[in-house]
Amino acid sequence: MSWTHHISRFAVNPIKGKISATKYEATMKRMSLPFQGPSEGLKVPPHERRTQIEKGIVTGDLVYINEGEHKGKVSSVIRYLEESDSYMLNNVSEKTLIPKHMWGPGATSHVFDYPIPIPASHIKLAAKDKDDSGKINYVVADKIAFKEKYYDDRYHQWLPRRFVKFHESIEIPWPEPNSLKDDQYCTIEPIALEKSYELQTIAKPPFPKELLSEFRNPYSHHKKRVFTEVQARRINAPNMPLSMEQKIYLAKQASKPKKVLEPLTEEMKELIGSKMAEHINKIDNPALLGHLEHVSKTKVPDFEKTLKSIEENQTSN
Amino acid sequence: MSLTSKEAFAKLPQKLHNFFIKFPPRPFVEYSNKSTITTDPKLNPFLPNKNPESGRWHGAKISLRRSSDLYKMARKFGIQDLLPPLPKKFYEEKYNNKNWMRGVLQQKKHKWERELPQKLEARKEALANMDEIIVKARPSYKKQIEKREARKKNWF
Numbered sequence: 001m002s003w004t005h006h007i008s009r010f011a012v013n014p015i016k017g018k019i020s021a022t023k024y025e026a027t028m029k030r031m032s033l034p035f036q037g038p039s040e041g042l043k044v045p046p047h048e049r050r051t052q053i054e055k056g057i058v059t060g061d062l063v064y065i066n067e068g069e070h071k072g073k074v075s076s077v078i079r080y081l082e083e084s085d086s087y088m089l090n091n092v093s094e095k096t097l098i099p100k101h102m103w104g105p106g107a108t109s110h111v112f113d114y115p116i117p118i119p120a121s122h123i124k125l126a127a128k129d130k131d132d133s134g135k136i137n138y139v140v141a142d143k144i145a146f147k148e149k150y151y152d153d154r155y156h157q158w159l160p161r162r163f164v165k166f167h168e169s170i171e172i173p174w175p176e177p178n179s180l181k182d183d184q185y186c187t188i189e190p191i192a193l194e195k196s197y198e199l200q201t202i203a204k205p206p207f208p209k210e211l212l213s214e215f216r217n218p219y220s221h222h223k224k225r226v227f228t229e230v231q232a233r234r235i236n237a238p239n240m241p242l243s244m245e246q247k248i249y250l251a252k253q254a255s256k257p258k259k260v261l262e263p264l265t266e267e268m269k270e271l272i273g274s275k276m277a278e279h280i281n282k283i284d285n286p287a288l289l290g291h292l293e294h295v296s297k298t299k300v301p302d303f304e305k306t307l308k309s310i311e312e313n314q315t316s317n
Numbered sequence: 318m319s320l321t322s323k324e325a326f327a328k329l330p331q332k333l334h335n336f337f338i339k340f341p342p343r344p345f346v347e348y349s350n351k352s353t354i355t356t357d358p359k360l361n362p363f364l365p366n367k368n369p370e371s372g373r374w375h376g377a378k379i380s381l382r383r384s385s386d387l388y389k390m391a392r393k394f395g396i397q398d399l400l401p402p403l404p405k406k407f408y409e410e411k412y413n414n415k416n417w418m419r420g421v422l423q424q425k426k427h428k429w430e431r432e433l434p435q436k437l438e439a440r441k442e443a444l445a446n447m448d449e450i451i452v453k454a455r456p457s458y459k460k461q462i463e464k465r466e467a468r469k470k471n472w473f
Contacts, residue, residue, distance in 0.1 A: 273323055279396075292328070
């Protein structure tokens, strides 16, 4: 759950299918005011929604209505409603009551011609074509086929070419998009896109070295190499006083004689050597002898330390 | 080629040499078989010992793992007896003194499986002595036995 968007597990959610879409629509219709019109949304689940271009019919396209009340009309698309997969068309409208705060510019009445959403299945893409003699022909595409993509300057994006399916010599070009007019306060496009500076190489610094001191504070306290007394005191822990027991323990430890390491005596060496010789002389296996040779050569850092401490003891005595 | 004791001693690994400097070989120094107090001169470094002053136990100076390493290395050179007594057994000794679980030595099985041989034996016996058992329960069966004997076919 987020604070901005909350869905209860128990609330009715028609997208998840806990309630039938038709039932939900009926309740929405009953609850909406007349100017709000029929509910449009929630017919298409979000993962099944398509954009205008994916659908093949965009705003400004000519379309032919082949079903329903307005069958036979040829009109142009004003808007595509993704949520309900339907189109709003020019001159296919209904008179509805609209509250004053929702009036458009130049409106003088509460009664307003508001376009009715026509489902996409009731619509087919149409196109005009002029003959050499000046006669206008209409073409209606039952299905649309997409082919290779090209960069459209008007849309500023890559678009597929549109053809009438099974009659692929007939191309229906994409319509002119609704161009936005620049306001008086707008920056002109070439100025907005101009690049006044571009990094050429990382070998050279992008600005002179002297400028650095102006960008960054050379006297910043983060750059000081020496701690103040207060800072040093904060970093270092204080020396805690020892308890009585600790003092007694330390005194006892100091009074004990230090353990002195001594080298092996000749007798010990003789004993160890004789036992080893007796054992090794019995071995016939050359592989095992090789292994013993290898084991005897392995070095231990601790051994060097003990030898050093023995030497120190001997020199001190 | 036979090695002299001096040549053989030169082959003593540093690890064992280091150990013997700290804890000299056995006949020269005695080590106790059991845990003792930490001030005991016979203290065994492979065993945990008790501090008589504080009453706390000190863990073994040389851990089981390290002591095993030392023992195995010493055994390769035949000087394992010179180490202080270990709390652990190795190789054949370990295997021979192993306390086997009962289930490993003899599988328990189900009760019917355990009793099956006796049961089969008893059944065999009962089949062999069937006539006598029936006669005991029903004396008139004797006549039937006699009849059967009379009907028996002989080759002569």
